[in-house]
Amino acid sequence: MEGVATLPLAGPTAPLDATLPESALRGLGSRPFGVYVHVPFCATRCGYCDFNTYTAGELGSGSSPESWLDGVRREFDLATRVLGTPPPVDTVFVGGGTPSLLGAEGLASILDAVRAGFGLAPDAEVTTESNPESTSPEFFAGLREAGYTRVSLGMQSAAPHVLRVLDRVHTPGRPVAAAREARAAGFEHVNLDVIYGTPGERTRDLRASLDAVLDAGVDHVSAYALIVEEGTALARRVRRGEIPAPDDDVLATGYEMIDATLAGAGLHWYEVSNWASSEAARCRHNLGYWQGGDWWGAGPGAHSHVGGVRWWNVKHPARYTGLLAEGESPAGGNEVLTDTDRHLERVMLELRLSDGLALDALGSHGAIQARAAADEGLLEPAALAEGRAVLTDRGRLLADGVVHRLTG
Known part of the structure; x- marks a missing residue:
């Protein structure tokens, strides 16, 4: 765990005064x-x-x-x-x-x-x-x-x-x-x-x-x-x-x-x-x-994300309310995303958007794969020429496969 803190969020026994890194x-x-x-x-x-x-x-x-x-x-x-x-x-x-x-x-x-x-x-x-x-x-x-x-x-x-x-x-x-x-x-x-x-x-x-x-x-x-x-x-x-x-x-x-x-x-x-x-x-x-924003998810089973740290609450409502009533965190687990994790998620999520993904976010290997995908009708050539990877109509049907190619 990065830094000195382990979140409110390290598990159901984490105290209320714990902090994020x-x-x-x-x-x-x-x-x-x-x-x-x-x-x-x-x-x-x-x-x-x-x-x-x-x-x-x-x-x-x-x-x-x-x-x-x-x-x-x-x-x-x-x-x-x-x-x-x-x-x-x-x-x-x-x-x-x-x-x-x-x-x-x-x-x-x-x-x-x-x-x-x-x-x-x-x-x-x-x-x-x-x-x-x-x-x-x-x-x-x-x-x-x-x-x-x-x-x-x-x-x-x-x-x-x-x-x-x-x-x-x-x-x-x-x-x-x-x-x-x-x-x-x-x-x-x-x-x-x-x-x-x-x-x-x-x-x-x-x-x-x-x-x-x-x-x-x-x-x-x-x-x-x-x-x-x-x-x-x-x-x-x-x-x-x-x-x-x-x-x-x-x-x-x-x-x-x-x-x-x-x-x-x-x-x-x-x-x-x-x-x-x-x-x-x-x-x-x-x-x-x-687009990689931050959010606090409240309630049983809710997920949160702040600055590359993700955590999730226990699922059952009675357990959730009981922990909070006892002054403890309701979190059931957490993870700190690595740079690789964050890169993969950025490609996976932003590529699904009509605005697409900045080509320079892919690195040299990903850029080569993006040009090949454009040749196969999966990415828009005009957008690629402007520095963005944008799915074509056919590419949307095969979005998961395109992500795999660009990040593999």
Whole structure:
């Protein structure tokens, strides 16, 4: 471990007065600084989801939204001790789980805790994820009054049989209605999430989902290929042969359809899985992740990064709140990134952006590989001539392989 400190963050017994290495704190505030808050509660568990979430039955009486929020406040107190004078927060992202289960009042309390612990920059972007079924016009009005500036809604698909495979419980038309309600409440920035490549999804099903997205009038779309994660109900169904695994060719075709449809409607890709109608519509919080910013992740299982040091909290809400109540850190582990680690992550993340990666970040071997990739149609030749590596349409489909070539 670099320096004399081992973080608040060295494990569950680390004291509150532990500090980050001075090298990690150097430059704090010169980079984007965000706060992520993880809400671990869900009404039901979706079959494809491997996030750190819990239903009421799984938690029992050992944890509640009230005790969780108390833990988050205590963790923010810890953050101010660790960071000294933390910079005002540029972005806040409340994710889960299902944050909208807390209602507008609960989400307002989270933002109040961020303000008290860190302070918000005047133009801060403040996002919450929401399940369309736990929203309403009154909910969105309450969020606007609390200071939220952006809403992300989980749609996944407009096809009922696809939603059933995913174990999604919302009705197909509700996400579009929720997006319209959010816009009517004054939200300029609304995102809809789409999942494509679900077994049984047909071309016309994906087309219907995209039509619904465009009908909702949102300015941001996130579209993710279905991944069968180990330990999920979906993985067990695939293993038993009840449904087939996602097909790579189908996924590629689906991605091309999504990109063409959204681009035709004025939403252009700025990250491989994200499209926005303008630069202002891009998710600044996620750009902070992709561009090497700093963030404090609060809540069970949340990950943080400051100046090349990464750590992550224990996963169970009761353990998380219990440690903080005892005056101990909730961190379950940490790592200090080496120069090689940071280089690999920079290439992997920035190459996924439409702005691309500075060619001089690759070194001589990477630059040679970049020129070869351009010859093969994976990188844009014009951008390369200007000193940047930018994926072509074909390169986006093979992004992981391009990263491997440039860093191998």
